Amino acid sequence: MTEAGYFDPVSVDEVVALLAADDEAKCVAGGASLVAMMNARLVEPSRLVSLRHVEELKKIETAEDGWLQIGALVRHCDVAIADELADGNQILSQAASLIANPVIRDMGTIGGSVGHFDPAADYPVALSALGAEIEIASEKGRRRIPVSNFFVDWYETALEPGDLITCIRVPPPPTGSTGIYEKLAKVKGDLGIAMVAVIMAMQGDAVSHLAVSVGGCGPKPIRLPEAEQALIGGSIDEAAIQDLVGKLSTASDPVDDVRASAAYRKLLIPRLVAQAIGQAKVNLRDGS
């Protein structure tokens, strides 16, 4: 460590021991959000635990259960080109490629984005549609939390003091699925006004898999599993889509901010989602 309280450990065990020893400690991955918050004096950590030399956190590998494990320290620029993400799972790469600009994508990490959990961040929306899990290490051991329980409220996650995200776990994509990630932003590279992620598969004319997640329109990504389920087995006609998008808009809880008003977002959701589902249908029909 340095006099100032900066630590550069090399293993997960060391990191969790360092975090456990001090409640005010913060781990630093890319620093893109943490240093910005320190500059704004929103956080003043007593010690910083750098993750940059922890090799375990840099891997992308398939686990024994077939799930893909993306290390917390994998940067946005690498998620954007990860071959391991196929079919519908490509929404994670699409989301990564739309974060900020090349310099920030070179710096920021998936674990940092998930840990920071900005309500306008891109990954949470995609991870929610994927039904991903967050793996966490602490002094007590390792545990896995589904994203539906991990993202709790505005800027609030299930992380407790002393927790380290080790990897993001993504299930294998549904056979023959396609994925669409759409982000509506005022200018390229800005945080989105609203985002939508769709994963869909069809057998013949019938929908065999559908997951729709909406972001930027409330404290956490919105998913309505029951409404999605109602469309399975059907041909996903205009009426079915209108029913789903209406429910998503009703379930949203947007606020007015510098990017757009809450009312605008409510109007936007149905159009954005309908367009994404329409595009998914086209992709599946064209076999792309």
Next chain:
Amino acid sequence: MGETISLNLNGEVREAKAGLTTTLLEVIRDQLGLTGAKKGCNQGVCGACTVSIDGKLARACLSLAVNSVGREITTNEGLTEDGEPSALQQSFIDNGAVQCGFCTSGMIVSSHALLQDIPNPSIDEVRDGLSGNVCRCSGYRKIIDAVRGVARG
């Protein structure tokens, strides 16, 4: 104000003091007197503080000084050649690509990196490469001309 660190800045070893939350930008500007990199937003948004760290573009305002030890840091000042403006820097002057000058250092460091990857960039490639740099005087056209001007030689 923290401990003594040593930085490899523009090819020279420089000593500075850094606390836990001191950024590289603060060290470069306030202690080492290189004021090319500007503190605009201090949030990573504007690109005025852009420097290169180990050959890659970075935001000096989001880089911790304690984390920069042992890395090669290059600022706009470090891109001069024998004390004279480089061809790229001269092209910014000749093309009138500098208005108030606040964004200029960041623009030049980013353009320098762009030209190393793509020696003859198209207008769109320049726009993409500089998409993380904001010019409030909105002189983008002349900036693009300056970058493409040097590319053509």
